[in-house]
Amino acid sequence: MASEQERISHVFRRLGYGSQPDLIQSVDSAEDAIAAALDLSSAAIETPELDPPLDEDAIRDRSQTRIVLAHWLEQLVSSPRRIEERLVWFWHDHFATDLRKVKVPYLMYLQHLTVRRHATGSFADLLHAIAVDPAMLIYLDGTQNAADALNENFGREVMELFTLGRGNYTEDDVLAASRAFTGWIVLRAGGRAERFFDGEPWSARFVPFRHDSGSKTLLGTTGDLDATDAIDVLLEHESTAAHVGAKLFHELIGFWPDPATEQRIAAVFRRDYSVMALVEAIVDDSGFLSEEAIRARIRSPLEKAVGIVQAFGGGGRVAGGLESTLRTMSYIPFVPPSVAGFPEGPRLLDPHRMIHTFDFVALIPESIPELSTPDLMNRLGLYDISEQSRRVVDAAPPGGTRTALAINSPEYHVV
Amino acid sequence: MSDSPYPLSKCTSVTRRRFLAGLGATVAVASAGAYGISVWGRNPAGNGIPPVGSNATTTTTSATTTTIPGGTIPSSGNRTLVVIEMGGGNDGLNTVVPHGSARYFDLRGDLALQDPIDLDGEVGLHPALGFLAERYATGDVAIVDGIGYPDPDLSHFASMATWWSGHAAGSTATGWLGRYLDATVGTEDPLAGVAIGPGPTPALLGDTAFQTSVQDMTGLSPRIPAWVDSRDELVGMWQGFAPAQFDSDTTLDLVRRAISATARAQTTMNDLLGAPSVSSTGAPRGQQRGNLEQSIEVAAALVTSPAAPRVIYIHGWGDFDTHEGQQNRHGDMMEQLDTALRTLFAAIESAGVADRTLVVTTSEFGRRPAFNGSGTDHGTAASHFVVGTPVAGGRYGESPSLSSLDRRGNLSHTVDYRSLYASILADWLGAPADLVLGEEFEILPLFA
Numbered sequence: 001m002a003s004e005q006e007r008i009s010h011v012f013r014r015l016g017y018g019s020q021p022d023l024i025q026s027v028d029s030a031e032d033a034i035a036a037a038l039d040l041s042s043a044a045i046e047t048p049e050l051d052p053p054l055d056e057d058a059i060r061d062r063s064q065t066r067i068v069l070a071h072w073l074e075q076l077v078s079s080p081r082r083i084e085e086r087l088v089w090f091w092h093d094h095f096a097t098d099l100r101k102v103k104v105p106y107l108m109y110l111q112h113l114t115v116r117r118h119a120t121g122s123f124a125d126l127l128h129a130i131a132v133d134p135a136m137l138i139y140l141d142g143t144q145n146a147a148d149a150l151n152e153n154f155g156r157e158v159m160e161l162f163t164l165g166r167g168n169y170t171e172d173d174v175l176a177a178s179r180a181f182t183g184w185i186v187l188r189a190g191g192r193a194e195r196f197f198d199g200e201p202w203s204a205r206f207v208p209f210r211h212d213s214g215s216k217t218l219l220g221t222t223g224d225l226d227a228t229d230a231i232d233v234l235l236e237h238e239s240t241a242a243h244v245g246a247k248l249f250h251e252l253i254g255f256w257p258d259p260a261t262e263q264r265i266a267a268v269f270r271r272d273y274s275v276m277a278l279v280e281a282i283v284d285d286s287g288f289l290s291e292e293a294i295r296a297r298i299r300s301p302l303e304k305a306v307g308i309v310q311a312f313g314g315g316g317r318v319a320g321g322l323e324s325t326l327r328t329m330s331y332i333p334f335v336p337p338s339v340a341g342f343p344e345g346p347r348l349l350d351p352h353r354m355i356h357t358f359d360f361v362a363l364i365p366e367s368i369p370e371l372s373t374p375d376l377m378n379r380l381g382l383y384d385i386s387e388q389s390r391r392v393v394d395a396a397p398p399g400g401t402r403t404a405l406a407i408n409s410p411e412y413h414v415v
Numbered sequence: 416m417s418d419s420p421y422p423l424s425k426c427t428s429v430t431r432r433r434f435l436a437g438l439g440a441t442v443a444v445a446s447a448g449a450y451g452i453s454v455w456g457r458n459p460a461g462n463g464i465p466p467v468g469s470n471a472t473t474t475t476t477s478a479t480t481t482t483i484p485g486g487t488i489p490s491s492g493n494r495t496l497v498v499i500e501m502g503g504g505n506d507g508l509n510t511v512v513p514h515g516s517a518r519y520f521d522l523r524g525d526l527a528l529q530d531p532i533d534l535d536g537e538v539g540l541h542p543a544l545g546f547l548a549e550r551y552a553t554g555d556v557a558i559v560d561g562i563g564y565p566d567p568d569l570s571h572f573a574s575m576a577t578w579w580s581g582h583a584a585g586s587t588a589t590g591w592l593g594r595y596l597d598a599t600v601g602t603e604d605p606l607a608g609v610a611i612g613p614g615p616t617p618a619l620l621g622d623t624a625f626q627t628s629v630q631d632m633t634g635l636s637p638r639i640p641a642w643v644d645s646r647d648e649l650v651g652m653w654q655g656f657a658p659a660q661f662d663s664d665t666t667l668d669l670v671r672r673a674i675s676a677t678a679r680a681q682t683t684m685n686d687l688l689g690a691p692s693v694s695s696t697g698a699p700r701g702q703q704r705g706n707l708e709q710s711i712e713v714a715a716a717l718v719t720s721p722a723a724p725r726v727i728y729i730h731g732w733g734d735f736d737t738h739e740g741q742q743n744r745h746g747d748m749m750e751q752l753d754t755a756l757r758t759l760f761a762a763i764e765s766a767g768v769a770d771r772t773l774v775v776t777t778s779e780f781g782r783r784p785a786f787n788g789s790g791t792d793h794g795t796a797a798s799h800f801v802v803g804t805p806v807a808g809g810r811y812g813e814s815p816s817l818s819s820l821d822r823r824g825n826l827s828h829t830v831d832y833r834s835l836y837a838s839i840l841a842d843w844l845g846a847p848a849d850l851v852l853g854e855e856f857e858i859l860p861l862f863a
Contacts, residue, residue: 149788
């Protein structure tokens, strides 16, 4: 049986990113911890406002990425709106979009704002916004998708990954969806389209003559469907709530729901696609605080990095150090390895990532305190440590060596 | 899917529930989408573990046994198979170009290659593939045309799962090369199967075989600041976390197994690559998208070492999902491939190991014959290369017809991808291919 401290730590690890001792001590029970983690009444740490880049040098300027990333990491480390940070990451992973293809940091910033705006709101609103989000239009080739030159990239992935899941649509549906999404472009600053349409630089724009206005049948609905109609059809389909709901269940609990549970949470989600209603349904499930769920997930490199900075402070080099360690782990915000998002689970236990988990010790200031094993583990939010792990950590010289071993201990690899 | 379509663990994972669910049961086969990816055997305890079928993307399971008894297959001697996976779906038609066909130029429009390197009047290679053309002329390159599989699925993830699995039953939880290693080396040699790229590959996933992954020439060396005492002893102390015996399948024990296996692989890998055991500078850059140049450098070092792995699997490389901007993007990839092969062959030839090294390319699918205005959408069949001095050079298989396309405008395959696997397993690795692949597939006479 997990101790109450471990259960409280579990709640904060799953519904947010933090499990520092002062946070654990601020509540008396796992149930209180859930209420605290889901509390959205505190003010958000605002993302700074960036100016749209207007010339080629500014467009490629990576400093905008660094600014957004630095703030995002600060939000992950410090935001009192814990569930919001968990969900911002979940949606970034779900709607994975890659700066290396988009190439315009400002557009990744705009998408990040969109994700943040809807993260705890309505999935329907988020999906509609993402379907015509400029970064997504570039990433999945929506800007190349026109009546006379169909491009299926977004039309396929929106069903396979973002909504229904595989097995719930046909190749004809891929074709119909792709036709419905035709006609969108991005008004690139200084580009011809921006001058022609006289629109806001970097906004998405619907261009009727590029749209296929013929009749199409998507998942049984026939008509001159456009992007809004197509998204509505996908939201109407019963697989969408089940697919997305099960994925969030897996994210928060660590295993997949059984069919009955999947149906139950999908029914809640489908009512109005309220993300927080879905979260509450998942957290209310008996699985969430079950022994089976505690420490059932592999801790991601981002969770490790954020946890270590929370535990030890990072001195003045947090953002740069974090980016470098996350790069070694191939786990960088805005740079997902594929449209399917970031790796998770046992896949993160490959020798390269296991060995380089030691590298995270560089995030800790040199003036690292010489803590006893229990103090060190508590600092990291770990309460129920195996005898074997305790002996290994105890045997190491206190300070850097002991800390390096603690952050690469079996217990720290799981959440 | 876009630029860098390597897998994907989102679709499933080995959860604690899955581990607990089926101890002692028969090894079952998961449907497409069940990528239970870990680095050692999928099933380290040696127990059969059926997947939990309730995950959102795994809709069906069937109970087909894929276990191969250990030691069934004789050893391949000191031969090494190097697989280069072209992630995203390589455009076979602009790699081995059917320039003798007017239909090719009709379908491809502006994307048609006007100046391929002619091989036989019928097909030519992409102009960037100069090294492959040279080697084709000297008889070291087999080109197998029309490779695909029945009822093609145009999803990257489903199609990759099919190619990784290589089993008659469709997608399995183990990979074809993992099953080959299970049957030859089991858990004995942590460096028998090495994935080079951003993590492990499902193709090397076996029931017991351990898969080592590495990214670049820094090997498996932690980068630890100089102010940490006892840096050199850290990995040794770290091994203490792993017990001598495992008696449970909890997530924590999964981590302990990873620690044990990683520590075991670390020393040998660093010796082979000449990497330091620990460093304080020179951060490995990580492979966000696999870097073929870095990967091939590692492959060359390993294959020319006294302890060459049996299988080296280069993956995560490639920007092959060319829905748009294909002309430049695909040209860059072809150039990288050609340069990498030139580098690898220079290394193996100067080390005198060319006769025991074989390279094969794979990709989840080819691309659609019709130009979409800026690139090509997901397709089906494609040509692939088998390269090495042991090869009987020439063309194999049959080019799919460009005039009778399927209803989505795609090619009909003429060679099952498992025929390619079977030919390599049987005639190069000396393994009973039917055991690894679940049934017999046609053997192509690829070897001299």
